[in-house]
Amino acid sequence: SIDAMKGISNAVITSSLVFMAVFIPVSFMGGTSGTFYTQFGLTMAVAVGISAINALTLSPALCALLLKPYINEDGTQKNNFAARFRKAFNSAFDVMVDKYKTIVLFFIKRRWLTWSLLACSVVLLVLLMNNTKTSLVPDEDQGVIFVNVSTAAGSSLTTTDKVMERIEKRLIEIPQLKHVQKVAGYGLLAGQGSSFGMLILKLKPWDERPGDEDNVQSVIGQVYARTADIKDASVFAISPGMIPGYGMGNSLELNLQDMTGGELATFYEAAIQFLGALNERPEVAMAYTSYAINFPQISVEVDAAKCKRAGISPSAVLDAVGSYCGGAYISNYNQYGKVYRVMMQASPEYRLDEQALNNMFVRNGTQMAPVSQFMTLKQVLGPETANRFNLYSTITANVNPADGYSSGEVQKVIEEVAAQSLPAGYGYEYGGMAREEASSGGAQTVFIYAICIFLIYLILACLYESFLIPFAVIFSVPFGLMGSFLFAKILGLENNIYLQTGVIMLIGLLAKTAILITEYAIERRRKGMGIVESAYSAAQVRLRPILMTVLTMIFGMLPLMFSSGAGANGNSSLGTGVVGGMAVGTLALLFVVPVFYIIFEFLQEKIRKPMEEEPDVQVLLEKEKSEVERERK
Secondary structure: OHHHHHHHHHHHHHHHHHHHHHHHHHOOOOHHHHHHHHHHHHHHHHHHHHHHHHHHOHHHHHHHHHOOOOEOOOOOEOOOHHHHHHHHHHHHHHHHHHHHHHHHHHHHHOHHHHHHHHHHHHHHHHHHHHHOOEOOOOOOOOOEEEEEEEEOOOOOHHHHHHHHHHHHHHHOOOOOEEEEEEEEEEEOOOEEEEEEEEEEEEEOOHHHOOOHHHOHHHHHHHHHHHHOOOOOEEEEEEOOOOOOOOOOOOOEEEEEEEOOOOOHHHHHHHHHHHHHHHHOOOOEEEEEOOOOOOEEEEEEEEOHHHHHHHOOOHHHHHHHHHHHHHOEEEEEEEEOOEEEEEEEOOOHHHOOOHHHHHHOEEEEOOEEEEHHHOEEEEEEEEOOOOEEEOOEEEEEEEEEEOOOOOHHHHHHHHHHHHHHHOOOOEEEEEEHHHHHHHHOOHHHHHHHHHHHHHHHHHHHHHHHOOOOOHHHHHOOHHHHHHHHHHHHHHOOOOEOHHHHHHHHHHHHHHHHHHHHHHHHHHHHHHOOOOHHHHHHHHHHHOHHHHHHHHHHHHHHHHHHHOOOOOOHHHHHHHHHHHHHHHHHHHHHHHHHHHHHHHHHHHHHHHHOOOOOOOOOHHHHHHHHHHHHHHHHO
């Protein structure tokens, strides 16, 4: 154990520092993305720090206590199943090592091939990053669906409830549903109103709906199919959003803005045309708004001239009408040890029509005058609420991505359609989760990756006392990043916050793996081995620990990659990114890192001679063995 720690301690410390350095800087980022990075990054950094302490202290002690040689008491080799399996495994592994050494020498003799592979991986990485679907967080199956229902403007609560009952009877027949809850008088998107309603659909547990036709998006499709012929209401179905507080569901929240201050009818017509154009695009499942300008309303017009002649202010007239019709707080009184509030309001039968104004009075000096003398009523149509966003008149809409398309692709479609359909003076702003996604675009992702790689370079430059040798580790990272996005593209996943978190972890893992080779090569070079011999020796000696750690990581991530149930899409994004990156990246760095070390060590020694140490017997034997094998091949 002591001898093993002498050869591996530096690599353990270096790789642990590099892995922790990847996560610590991104933990200081702000916004929603920064919260994800902070939670994941600090957890990983602390875990790696504890693991490094364990590797330097407890693991060597346990190895000394638990690992026993495969020999009998008389010194002969054991011949049990474990011994035979170990012998067979080592024989097969030695054959693989021989083939590996042949390929490493092939790359060493053709160093231009390594540079060509690096250039190809960078080009593929850029292409894959630009062509992979994007989103902030994936759309998860949480077992719940929200259905917003809007009946004709001005419909009574009774009418809305009847329509809701018809919809409920149809939806309850969907086989994936467990139960349905109906609410009339409150809409998910529009809020309170007699013409709005909502249904909450609770799906069966995930193990009872294992097929693709049973997921939440398929059920939403069934909701639309079963309610398509209902002409009395508009139906809009969404699943809950992944981040609480960022909108009501997974749809894109869109705030259309009138920056001209023009007529509301003109603005509404432009908004409807824009949403119609969006609905024609295949990337959009439905673009919907509950906003309407045809709600029956009563316009109250106060004759200010009559009020002035009578010595009454218009506000007093309006306050009187408001108190009679809507109620007003007067005072409190105590009785039976309790405090009661006194409210004033006319009885319902005395406020049914315009004639009721004759029986509503406002004080005029010492007498009372009917309010009908000072105001007139007019029936008009208009919006139920007036919304503003950035101080502009706003119509809020929701856009659902079609199946197979991401929210990032839909945002590009919205930008294209807005440029073609929205008249001058009209614009839009995102709200909720879509706003966070739009503000944290691809530039921020590239910036995060650059920070991680830069910090790895700084740490390696300090540890190796060289500005060039760290590039042997850095140049192995693009292969893994390319593999991560390649797997995501093949499996149809999105470039979301989970994939990006996995890629950040992947940068540390790939650097940690490459350090095992460069650290050993640097030690052998300092003890007198040639540059090529030290790289060649490091590649074959470190092959076994690299494969062990990488395969352990990959097998550990496979359950995430093929997970199901709640959070499955996020787990799959994280697992796929790490598995793909580790598989492709490790396969590449096993052959390219020795070559990069040779190139940059040669350039480094042009500037400064390497530090020399006294070679031991093992180093001399490795040097002789490497020279013989190179001459043979």
